[in-house]
Every structure is written in C-alpha cells, then in structure tokens.
Amino acid sequence: MGGDVCFTTSLKVRLPSSRNSVAKRTRVAWTCSISRRDFMAGSGALALTLLTPNKPAEARGLVLLPLRSPLENRYYFMRAGESKYDALGVIKTNPVEKLNVENGLTEKGHYQAVYAADKLEKNNIGPFGDREFWIWTGTDAKASETAEILMTRLNMRRENLVPEYSYLDCRGMGVYEGVETTKAVPIINSIDEKDHYLRMDLGEDGTPNESIHDVFLRMRQLISKTETMYQACDIVFVSPDSYTLSVLECALRNEELRHYGHYSYKPGELRAVVPTLVDPMLNYRKTSAA
Structure with missing residues (x-):
C-alpha cells in the first residue's frame, strides 16, 4: 500500500420536519x-x-502530626477570660454547666478579653489586616462572652464568628468535677504523665472522663476542619479551658503529649502558635551518619 x-x-x-408544511425534508x-x-x-x-492520568487535586483531610509541611493558616489560641468558677478555684467541666450564669465572665475576665482584642489590633490581626479573619469559639458561657467581646472590639462581621459545639468543649474531668483545683490538678497531672491514654473515673453526675489522647483527637479534628475550609487566613480558637489548647499546641510543636503542661494557658491568655516542622530527611541523615 x-x-x-x-x-x-x-x-x-x-x-x-418543519412545522411549515411548505418546507421539505x-x-x-x-x-x-x-x-x-x-x-x-x-x-x-x-x-x-486517554491513557494519561489527570493530575490529582491537592488532597486535604486529616492533619497528620508531626507536621511535615506548613499549615494553610495562621493560628492564635486563646483561653476564655476568667469565670466565676475559675475565681473560686473549682473544676466545672460538665457540658450541662455550659450556659450556667456562674460560668460567665467575671469583671476581671471581661477586661482580659478586652486586652486580648487590643493586642490583636495592635499586631494588625483582625478584619483590618491583610488576611481574612475568623474566630472559632466554644459554646461555654465564658468562651462565648470572650468571643463576643473580641468581635465587638475588632468591629468584625458576625458571620466570621463561628460557634463550635463539641471540639472546643472543656476536657471532661470525671470524678474531679466540683473538686477544688488545688487538690485535683496535681492528681490529674500525675495520671497524664504516666500515660496520656489513661482516663480518670467517670463522674457520678455523668461528667465525661477524658484522657489527654482523647482531647488530642478532637482538637486534631478541629484543626483539620479549619485547614480544609480556609486558606491563608488568621484564625483564633477561643477555648473555655487550657487543656484543649495546650495539648494541640504541644502536638503542633512536635512534643510528646505528656509535656502539654509546658504550654498551659492562664485565663484570658492569647498566644500565636508557630508549629514545628519535621525534616522528612532527618532519619535518613541519622542512618547515613551511623
């Protein structure tokens, strides 16, 4: 051929055929x-x-720790301002107590929230900054009131204030619910240092009993959620207690969870969280050097 x-x-x-009878096929x-x-x-x-596969879209999902690549957003962790229970030095973590008036801000807690808002504004972090700004807050009375003060002082849009109904709850303290902080915290710390999977006994009133690992799992779910939803934003997490924030910060800094106490938060404390990235070639270099 x-x-x-x-x-x-x-x-x-x-x-x-046309509807016009004169027209011909x-x-x-x-x-x-x-x-x-x-x-x-x-x-x-x-x-x-047909045989060449399409380039897959960048996968996003569960944030894997330790981090090997930067997060999509910048994060600021804040513990809610002082509540009346905080001032009394009594542990109150039962979700039933979330909206209790005694769980609201004291006058000192109010000023702590105002100070945090002014600190954000001074550092150009907020709706007037160069990034989109969001606040995610727990729904405890003191956390909600703290977030409302931030929103008002920073002149934010209400739609940028997101209530989180489970991930940002207090750590459930089980049988230590209602116990004085000075008596309960040393015992709880000793439990956590032994094994971050250990839980205290369940409270007789139904107060959840959470281990440090339980707290870590839900906080990782939270940051995975915000990493999926947003890009290049400034995000503030407002939590009613220290455990949720310090455990997540400890994990983001590539520390063992039992060291979470190094990152504890006082009522009203606001902190920029800078994650520590793990060099994926580190183990290879160590093996080669050996």
Whole structure:
C-alpha cells in the first residue's frame, strides 16, 4: 500500500420536519478526505490523551502530626477570660454547666478579653489586616462572652464568628468535677504523665472522663476542619479551658503529649502558635551518619 491513502467519509443527516408544511425534508452530505499518515497521527494523539492520568487535586483531610509541611493558616489560641468558677478555684467541666450564669465572665475576665482584642489590633490581626479573619469559639458561657467581646472590639462581621459545639468543649474531668483545683490538678497531672491514654473515673453526675489522647483527637479534628475550609487566613480558637489548647499546641510543636503542661494557658491568655516542622530527611541523615 502507498504511504498516503485517502479515506472518504460520507455522513447523511436527516433533519426533523418543519412545522411549515411548505418546507421539505433536507438531507445534508458531508465528505472529508484524510490521509493515512494524518489519520494514524491523530489516533495516536487521542490514545495518549486517554491513557494519561489527570493530575490529582491537592488532597486535604486529616492533619497528620508531626507536621511535615506548613499549615494553610495562621493560628492564635486563646483561653476564655476568667469565670466565676475559675475565681473560686473549682473544676466545672460538665457540658450541662455550659450556659450556667456562674460560668460567665467575671469583671476581671471581661477586661482580659478586652486586652486580648487590643493586642490583636495592635499586631494588625483582625478584619483590618491583610488576611481574612475568623474566630472559632466554644459554646461555654465564658468562651462565648470572650468571643463576643473580641468581635465587638475588632468591629468584625458576625458571620466570621463561628460557634463550635463539641471540639472546643472543656476536657471532661470525671470524678474531679466540683473538686477544688488545688487538690485535683496535681492528681490529674500525675495520671497524664504516666500515660496520656489513661482516663480518670467517670463522674457520678455523668461528667465525661477524658484522657489527654482523647482531647488530642478532637482538637486534631478541629484543626483539620479549619485547614480544609480556609486558606491563608488568621484564625483564633477561643477555648473555655487550657487543656484543649495546650495539648494541640504541644502536638503542633512536635512534643510528646505528656509535656502539654509546658504550654498551659492562664485565663484570658492569647498566644500565636508557630508549629514545628519535621525534616522528612532527618532519619535518613541519622542512618547515613551511623
């Protein structure tokens, strides 16, 4: 056969009849001549296109710790201002107590929230900054009131204030619910240092009993959620207690969870969290050096 062979294709199309009775049905003939060389080249290109996989979209999901790449957003952790229970030195973590008036801010707690808002503004962090700004807050009375003060002082849009109904709850203290902080905290710390999977006993009133690892799991879910939803934003987490924030910060800084106490938060404390990235080649270098 010769190098160039001409293929002829004839296509006949029958068009639907017009509503106009005068119009006649029309047939259209289409003829195209293609050389054998062009036909083979076109077929090869089509096959290559069909067999080449599309580049997958960047996967986002659960944040894996320790981090090997930067987070999408910048984070600021804040413990809610002082509540009346905080001032009394009594542990109150039962979700039933969330909206209790005694769980609201004291006058000191109010000023702590105002101070935090002014600190954010001074550092150009907020709706007037160069990044979109969000506040995610627990729904405890003191956390909600703290977030409301931040929103008002920073002149934020209300839709940028997001209530979080479970991840930002207090750590459930089980049988230590209602116990004085000075008596309970040393015991709880000793439990956590032994094993971050250990839980205290469940409270008789139904107060949840959470281990440090339990807290870590839900806080990782939270930051995975915000990392999926936002890009290049400034995000403030307002939590009613220290445990939720210090455990997550400890994990983001690539520390063992039992060292979370190094990152504890006082009522009203606001902190920028700078994660520590792990060098993926570190283990390889250590092995090579050995």
